[in-house]
Amino acid sequence: MSTGQHTYVTLGCDPTVTVEIVEDAGNLWLSVTSDDPANTDIDGLFFNFTNDAVIGDLHINPEYSEDIGSNGENITGFEASVGTLNQLNNGAQVQGQYDCKIEFGTEAYTTGGDVDQAAMTFWIDGAEGLTIDDIDLNSLTCVVNSETGTGLALTNPDASGSDDAAYETTVAAEDDFNDIHYAWQSDIVAHSGNWYATNGELAANGCNDGNLWFDKVDVDGKMEISFDARAPHTEYFENGGWAGDSLEVWVQIDGSQWELLDTFEVNVEGDALVGDTTGQQITADSTTLSYSGGALDDAETVQMVIGADFTSANEQVFIDNVEFLDTTETVISDDTETVETEVASEDFDSSDHFWGTNSADMIKGWTDWDVRNGELNTDGSDDGHIWFDQVDTGGNDAKIAMDARAPHTEYFENGGYGGDSLQVWALVDGSDWEHLDTFTVNDTGTALVGDKTGQEINSEKSSLEWTEGLETASSVQLYMYSDISSSGEDIYFDNLTVSTLEEVPVEGGGPDDSADDCAQYLLSYDDYGKLAQDAEQAALDGSEAPEDDVEEVMAA
Incomplete structure (x- = not known):
């Protein structure tokens, strides 16, 4: 607290x-x-x-x-x-x-x-x-x-750690008690006891005291309760005895646990009512009293009760501007995570062959490529150029990804008259050409390998992706060129996507989320200090000090 x-x-x-x-x-x-x-x-x-x-x-x-x-x-x-x-x-x-x-x-x-x-x-x-x-x-x-x-x-x-915290404080309940004639008319008072309303304040005296109950308040974060209080004539109050006067501030936590926050009694000088727990004072001048921490930090609901036990009508306490403030905390670490957002995709399921420019939604133009059984296909009879739509990526880092397979990579040739290749390019921001990969068959004939990324196309469908050269792109447009010499040398593509990549702070975390971030660490030890203490204790006990051990440590 x-x-x-x-x-x-x-x-x-x-x-x-x-x-x-x-x-x-x-x-x-x-x-x-x-x-x-x-x-x-x-x-x-x-x-x-x-x-x-x-x-x-x-x-x-x-x-x-x-x-x-x-x-x-x-x-x-x-x-x-x-x-x-x-x-x-x-x-x-x-x-x-x-x-x-x-x-x-x-x-x-x-x-x-x-x-x-x-x-x-x-x-x-x-x-x-x-x-x-x-x-x-x-x-x-x-x-x-x-x-x-x-x-x-x-x-x-x-x-x-180095994590930052963002705090949001909301007013869970408040009242300034203006424009009411009775305490029970307040929007936040559940039971007024014998307290009364006067000139925009709630008041209690020896004739009108008892328990003033406020409404139960739901808490999402940490609760702070504050209110203004004044006692025009503290000199009239008595401390202890038959006519002793006191003002208690209680909260009920989660509907069951009672916590006494303060008991105010007049001091020896008679010039203030002093809280026994916090030392806060109620004097003739209005003072703001505040309570937070402790049980209020972990509460799901809070209900405040102010109990006045006064013996004389001229012993008066006035309260005003009651506030219940709920503060939630979000720890934002220096760590970030990549959020990927898909902005365009094509699964090639809309057509079985190219019969027009609308055969697949993302395809803008082609020479002799084909679509077969929901996959884009190129071979020695259907190769050449293919263009895809320009995709707006809003100045973010971009990623192009697609699945690919080549059932018979052993048929492909690397170089020479019958050499086969697949080039992958991207037009960035409508003007800058970025060469992403050129795929040719490897020496063992088991895969087509990209010369830039080392990614492979083989008989099993695998995912290819490119991000290098696509950073902070306003737009990207995929272009591929296949130069294949035989109709049995097939490459199939599916599930083409263009995505944006954005680094965002990781919310949450904080010192208690993992052992690595825990607010504690293992001690180190100075052996000489330990042995010196043992020697001092041995001297007090009248036993022999471990001199040899001390000398060994000093020599080391």
Whole structure:
């Protein structure tokens, strides 16, 4: 969930961990939680700051003590240094260099032991304090299971790969509550409770409170809910006790799961109602409250309920401009795919012989070619020229394809007085001749082979195609010339097509679609770092350090 003061980030894809960051009066509370505790041991967290100036004054609470090798809980290492950190004490290395490193374990100075959740508060010396914007969320990298020698670095999917994302946000439901006299007259209110409408706002007070139900909203992508709120006299509200006042914001997810987004109660100063989860405030001035992320990201339906429990008529809250925004995401990768579109075709089934220019739709002219049993034919008695219609290809890359067969290639001669050949040409853009192939029989007499492409015509019907020289063509026109010396030397053609080829971006994909794109990678290991940690632990345990092993690694 992200409200400007509260952010969740999921790292990795199998397994995953969740990093939660909350702004707290100039400090940052950060927690790391395994989403699969049975199979995940959290060993470290690396990240960068967007402002290098904060690094020198950075502290954590509970404070890490080098003397005891922990912070008294499960943080067993902490360092902050601009762009220099990439290795845990056990030798596990991540890619790149980071500003901050935190290590987790149940044994001092080490990542030993199983840690499923850890939390700390970051703070700095100085008046400005920290905000979530000071952390580069894309750099968050969590190290898990590093003690096995096959650990993983879990990264932020939003920073993985080079894919771009296209977002479309639609208003699933909204109302500004103008021109209504009762709350139930709103187009998006299902049950108004005791709330009322006044001057283009919905309102509740100690005499008119209860639960305000909004209509259930269908969600295609990720839901964000926002509304304006104000409380003219927060000083009248009480916090706790018999007369305690509160405003709760709930959502029901998919018709069954209830999520409490915030409970607003008056602060000690009496100048604001403060949300206990997000820290957002309702004051005398209208403020926009916003909720997104978490359960709202995966919902198929959402229904919001605002519950007011006030004790006095002068304790008033007004809301306005309620919006349910549905944002869908399409990941468009740098990869493309070729889309082939057929623009002209001929199967030669319309005639059994050439008796006129309309014998086949695409044939424009010929000398002595023939059509037999639904195939175009040329031999020593029916050869010469044949032209096909000019086909508009719209400036796209073009492809000409057709099936061909020659039942008796052994009858053909290569060269000499009785030499046989088939030339294939294309007239591009009405002026440029492109020689696609000249087919002659090979030395073994088993196939007619194209001199340009190496494609073969043999006794079995096979598909021939040409694209080279047909790029960015406005039009193409096929022309063939057969020069065959004997009537027994037959070549048959069928299923002629002219197509356009267009490269289009591949939609979809993204970090979770395949293992190759998963937002995680295997760790590398520095053996010396591992042995140094073993030696340090051995010293703490009072056992003998593995000096020989360390010397061998150093010598290598």
